[in-house]
Every structure is written in C-alpha cells, then in structure tokens.
Amino acid sequence: MKINVLFSPVGADELSFAGKTTVVIDVLRASSTIVTALYNGAREVVPVATVEFAVKVSGGMFGGQTLLGGERYTKKVEGFALGNSPLEYLPEVVSGKTIILYTTNGSKAIVKAKFSENLFVSSFLNLEAIAKHLVNLNKDFEILCAGRNNYYSMEDSICAGKLISEVTKLNESVDISDSSRACVSLSKTFGKSTLKMLKDTEHGKILLENGFEDDLNFCSKISSYDIIPYFSANVLKALSNPGNGNK
DSSP, X not given: OEEEEESOSTTOOGGGGBTOEEEEEOTTTXXXXXXXXXXXXXXXXXXXXXXXXXXXXXXXXXXXXXXXXXXXXXXXXXXXXXXXXXXXXXXXXXXXXXXXXXXXXXXXXXXXXXXXXXXXXXXXXXXXXXXXXXXXXXXXXXXXXXXXXXXXXXXXXXXXXXHHHHHHXXXXXXXXXXXXXXXXXHHHHHOSSHHHHHHHSHHHHHHHHTTOHHHHHHHTOSSXXXXXXEEETTEEEEOXXXXXXXX
C-alpha cells in the first residue's frame, strides 16, 4: 500500500487518475462543505468545473429538489442559493436535495480526478473515517490537494499529512512517497493547533478578511463526522457501510 501526494491539480492529466484510488482535499472550504452537506442529509453533491455548467446542469433537474451552491473567490456566486460556507448547509436547507457545487478550487480538483476507480473527498472533519476506509480498501492511493488558484496551499498539505498519519497508525507497513513524507513533517510542525494553522495560512487570512472566521473554527474540527463522500456517475454521495471497505 503506497501513498503519494499531489500538491496541486496543475499539471495533472485527467487520464492519469484512471484506475487509481484518489482522495481530494480542499479544507477551505469545498471538501468541508461537501462532508457537512452529506452529513446533514443532502441526497448528493454534483461537483462542476464552471459556473456556466452548474447553471446548465441545474436547469435539467427537478427544480424544487436542486440547489446551486458555491463561490468564486470566496464570495457566493450571484444567483446561487448557497455559498461555500459549510455553516449554510443546514439539515433544514439541504435534506433530500441535490447540490450543484462550483468552487474556485475544490470542485475543479474533483472533476480533474473523475476517472479514478475510487474517488473520495476528505477534510479535517472526516479524517478518521476516511483513514479507516482506505486501510480496509488496501489499495495504493493518491491524495490530490486542491490548492488555491493553481498555487500551493498549506492547509491541504497539513490535512494530507494528518490523514497519512492516521493511515500509518492502522497499517505500519504503508510505503509513503517523498511528497507524503513532507506532508507528515509539515503536519507535525504546524498542525498542532489546527485552528491557529488555518488562521495563519494565506487562504485563511483572506477568509478572515471577508468575515468567515466561523468557517475556520468549523473547518478546524478533527474527525467530527463519519461521512465518506464517494464519487460515482458524476455525483458525490455518502458511502454506505464504509467500515467494510466496499464501495
């Protein structure tokens, strides 16, 4: 079982993910929002790579059961029902609904990895559940960090490092790549206080400037949920019976 980390989708070819197991991480905030939405009863989340496609897809679905969600450069897209704050995705808002999600980084990364044999979404919120499932699955896997505007993102790397550490606790024979080792080291150095780390990152500072401090508090929580978002047929749904390692 080998783990490798890609620090950004830039340069990664869609077809390079074919046949692989991939975990996409976008801590601030897409993966945290997806985990929260599914935990709170959303039927499914449909990640898309453009605003235009989000509108087109939503137009072909039963309107009352579909919500457009997401952001462009931290701000809710004009005309969308929801932004990219996980705190907006309350049970009374999303239960039973299909969420069409566009975000500046996270949804694009998921779409980039769409040809993966197994594709999961992780954040700090569901680290333990994801780690256990990956160990049960017992396959090599790639962690794809969404980054920020095609650049490196510290919080995604630290989340990847914590995920790798959780996996190695359960399976000591795991082989980790140089990029994986770097993430573990970053996590040990800067990840002792997840909230402080998030507030110190470039992305975190931008969110603070735009009034999203509560989002940082929420996204910093470790293993609050046992939800595993699983991508199949172009949608993300909560994986059923995640503990047994099967799809």
